[in-house]
Amino acid sequence: VPDIDYVITTKELIRMIRESGIQFDEIDPEAPDMPFSISSGAGVIFGVTGGVTEAALRRLVQEKSTQSLRDIKFSGIRGMEGVKEAVLELNGRTLRIGVVSGLGNADNLIEKIKSGEEYFDFVEVMACPYGCIAGAGQPFCHKVDKKERMAGMYRSDKAAPIKRSEENPVIYNLYHGGLLEGREHELLHVHYKGAQPQE
Helix, strand or coil, rough: CCCCCCCCHHHHHHHHHHHCCCHHHHHCCCCCCCCCCCCHHHHEEEEHCCCHHHHHHHHCCCCCCCHHHHHCCCCCCCCCCEEEEEEEEEEEEECCCCEEEEEEHHHHHHHHHHHHCCCCCEEEEEECCHHHHHHHCCCCHHHHHHHHHHHHHHHHHHCCCCCHHHHHHHHHHCCCCEEEEEEECHHHHHCCCCCCCCC
């Protein structure tokens, strides 16, 4: 049984919506079905370069204050650059973080790590330049439009009442007393033949 049955691109989805005659500005607002009714800002920013790192740092930082969110935001992991480096104090430890987007940038950084020229405690790699906002199957756009897409994701994050994934009550209930309790590895983790499971 394959993990994925079908894949469509964003452009294909847009075409399907248009062919169906759906006009979003004419649809009455309606709450999404559970468990998708509540989301976190951390989930929203996954699509921009540096977003996965920022979401992970939000989860890991012990002090869950507005100031800690600002410290992460201004650490240097946000932006359109293909390679970003940041040094951040996290729970009494200094972390070196690398964020790359674009496979050429990733290859260069990997070579520097292998040679010992660079060292990082954490590295985020996105294959597409600027992250998923400019990924394969997305409507073609210029760099200015990509900046707008990135800005839109950060606006959605700013407006989200929940900033950290672990604070989402729907997800919390799935993990603690719900569908996933005690079965997280079985239901959510992929194991490949010949690979040893990691603890």
